[in-house]
Amino acid sequence: MPTYLGMPAFPDAAKRAVADTQLRANLTHATHTIRTKRAGAVAELEDWEQLREAAKAIKDHTLANLDTYLIQLEDNVTKAGGHVHWARDAQEANRIVTGLVQARHASKVVKVKSMTTQEIGLNDALEARGIEPIETDLAELIVQLGHDLPSHILVPAIHKNRAEIREIFRREMPGAPKDLTDDPAQLAAAARAHLRQAFLEATVAISGANFAIADTGSLVVVESEGNGRMCLTLPDTLISVVGIEKILPSWRDLEVFLALLPRSSTAERMNPYTSIWTGVSPADGPREFHLVLLDNGRTASLADRTGRQALRCIRCSACLNVCPVYERTGGHAYGSPYPGPIGAIISPQLRGLGSPVDASLPFASTLCGACYEVCPVAINIPEALVYLRAKIKHKRSERAVFHVSAKVLGSPRGLAAAQRAASASRHIVGRSGRIRSLPGPLRGWTDTRDAPAPPAESFRAWWSRTRGGKQ
């Protein structure tokens, strides 16, 4: 994921985002709307919990046997007339894709919204070779035209409101009507006219896939607008970049996921467009199909017992919409195409914990557990977050504080002594019963909140005084 490197640590980026009142308003409105609708859509299914368990079991089984299923997928895609490429990392995937596009002398490509191509920074790689990528998902188009970055997995332009979108269209979209208003129907019509031209001209399309089915060699894309369907069927060549974890063993497994995904992501019973294709068919759809299977850190995740559950993710973004942190900061602060709670565990796993942003992401959570509760594949995100926190190289000063505090808090004598010391200090630090200002890193607390003054007598001291040390 090269695109976002050089990002500041999460707390610094988040601090700026929190101060942006327009952004906060846009996010609150959008996340609350989707959150409420999702709860309704999920409540309609009595067997939601069983579906969730089934999805988790299918994914875990697949991941445990990934080697077998990947080979089976390759065989079946090839049999159906497709070509399979294996990419170890982002660089290799970009080289394969740009090579394929260049060999077809295409100067532009249309793209179906794809998290995986965001992950590998494919658009930058294409542009570097003089190929123009055109995002055809409406929100992705808004982001692209605005020279912006997506801030949500499902609704990449969640941070923009209608008025802002109108401005972007008027400024950046060739042929946008001069009298364009911020009426959603008008905005959609402008995008439609703009994109229609691109669909007709493009000879190569690039997509991701929501699922890849091993026993038939089929690929599945679910979407809402139909622009994906245009990309998948009109151009002569279709290139799909798919993470190796997107595999499902068999066709019938799809039933479970097609029940879970739309309800979790857009709060719909069924998404408007589900495109499924198997290799190439004569006189229908693309004449050439290339499947690029991407590792890019996934095998390393798979080897990690706690971390591997993140590979179950189906990119529904339900966790973003319920996250108290995401709701206040938006996606950009996460410095990755994968924002929110799932991003906070995926990005550091795929990229490593080396950069300031990746080392800070596991701490970008209150551990409230709302993400785990809504996850359709039951990824225990809080568990994975605290696990990653334990792998981070802590600052020396913090480490010292924690080691010493563990000695004090971990021993009854140390604890009693600390409580006595605190009680003795209460007349100095909190005359009003409240502390209004604390030093050092704790200042962050008292900037907006009072801290309680220590009690005159701890429970431990009270117990031993009144119960005479009776055990």
Add this chain to the structure above:
Amino acid sequence: MFPDTGKAVVTVLERLGHQVEFPAGQACCGQMHFNTGYREDALPMARGFVRNFAGYEAIVTPSASCASMIREYYPTLAEEAGDQALAAAVSEIAPRVHELSGLLVDVLRQPDVGAYFPHRVTYHPTCHGLRMLKIGDAPYRLLRGVRGLTLVELPEAEACCGFGGTFAVKNAEVSAAICADKVAAIRQTRAEFVVATDNSCLMHIGGALSRQRSGVATKHLAEILASTELASAELASAE
């Protein structure tokens, strides 16, 4: 830090006829260390816990967060450390570890503890109680059993308050922004007291309420359950 809560737990349980003991050898459960990534520091605390609490019928803590640490993460700690004795001790002891409201309602089946608290109260379900421990409506049932108490529904009650342990300091601005919405919801209820099952969350919420001079006080559920007509009368005369 919050001795009144501990005293209240003792009061309530003794009022119901139970024998309460406080093993003097006990210390912190280690959650802060575990959650911040210092598992090696949390491990001795887990060992201390099982050593000190072995042999009791029921172990109660007035913190959903501490109870869920023991139930959810002690097994992980033991397993990672390869400490089979600890793992065995944890699996034996963890089912007997209860948060107060869960103990009263689900185990002891005593949702009416004979309390009296003539005030307007709203309840904030803490995340670890709600989503890790799944104490469900136990606190509501207890509060409904309190005579004189008016329970007002908190808007967006299940939203996190933004505390998150070290999160409140490491991401202070985001934490404060989350808290601001919680505090606004609390003030909207015009309650005199906001109640929860975790003093850590209450310290956070209370810190903001106090900074805003909102006049709304925080109170641990145990302290409400401990109050009686007599205690209320004393309080009134003291004022």
